[in-house]
Amino acid sequence: MSKLEFPSSYIKFNCTGCPLEENKIVWGQGNYKNKIMFIGEAPGVNEEKFGKPFVGRSGNLLNIMLEKAGLNRELFYVTNIVKCRPPNNRQPNDEEKLCCRSFLRLEITKIAPKLIVTLGSTATNAILFNRRSMKLIVGKLVKTKIDLYSYLVFPMYHPSYVLRSGITRDDYLIFFLKLKRVICKIYLTQYKRLRWLVNEICKK
Numbered sequence: 228m229s230k231l232e233f234p235s236s237y238i239k240f241n242c243t244g245c246p247l248e249e250n251k252i253v254w255g256q257g258n259y260k261n262k263i264m265f266i267g268e269a270p271g272v273n274e275e276k277f278g279k280p281f282v283g284r285s286g287n288l289l290n291i292m293l294e295k296a297g298l299n300r301e302l303f304y305v306t307n308i309v310k311c312r313p314p315n316n317r318q319p320n321d322e323e324k325l326c327c328r329s330f331l332r333l334e335i336t337k338i339a340p341k342l343i344v345t346l347g348s349t350a351t352n353a354i355l356f357n358r359r360s361m362k363l364i365v366g367k368l369v370k371t372k373i374d375l376y377s378y379l380v381f382p383m384y385h386p387s388y389v390l391r392s393g394i395t396r397d398d399y400l401i402f403f404l405k406l407k408r409v410i411c412k413i414y415l416t417q418y419k420r421l422r423w424l425v426n427e428i429c430k431k
């Protein structure tokens with residue numbers, strides 16, 4: 228049975244929502260007050276072991292790319308579409324994604340992100356409610372509606388795609404540099420309350 232814990236014990240209970248309930252839950256983590264969410268697919272073996280999203284090889288590459296672009300992962304909230312590990316690292320199926328969706332909606336409602344960065348096609352399709360090829364939308368800022376509210380979404384390739392040589396690390400970095408420009412623009416125009424963050428990341 229999976230135990231859920233939302234930031235600051237916002238919610239805490241056991242989940243028997245889908246066949247993945249036997250595995251340990253990996254809830255989203257990070258700074259949610261800055262209102263930028265990274266959303267991946269599902270936890271893997273390392274994520275389940277350490278109880279934290281994106282801590283394996285993919286997470287390591289994500290950290291490297293963020294750092295190279297002058298961004299610090301600690302500034303962002305990182306989560307997954309599905310909170311429990313699917314067996315054999317397979318993609319979560321439609322039933323699992325649907326069952327877990329209420330928890331993602333809860334995170335989105337609570338955080339009210341100014342920007343959602345989706346990592347990979349599973350997360351992108353789930354947030355944009357479509358099945359468009361990543362090639363057509365990667366690195367483009369798009370709008371979506373979730374529960375009647377509009378959100379800005381920046382689709383990115385999943386780090387595991389880069390590890391499988393889908394694109395080079397240099398090409399991947401270009402998306403992170405663009406992401407940084409998008410974040411700075413949002414903070415400068417829509418979220419002026421976080422002036423210190425602009426100084427922290429945008430003036431470098």
Ligand code: SF4
Pocket residue numbers: 229242243244245246247248249252309310311323326327330
């Ligand atoms: S994947 Fe989501 S719905 Fe399924 S058991 Fe885990 S928390 Fe519950």
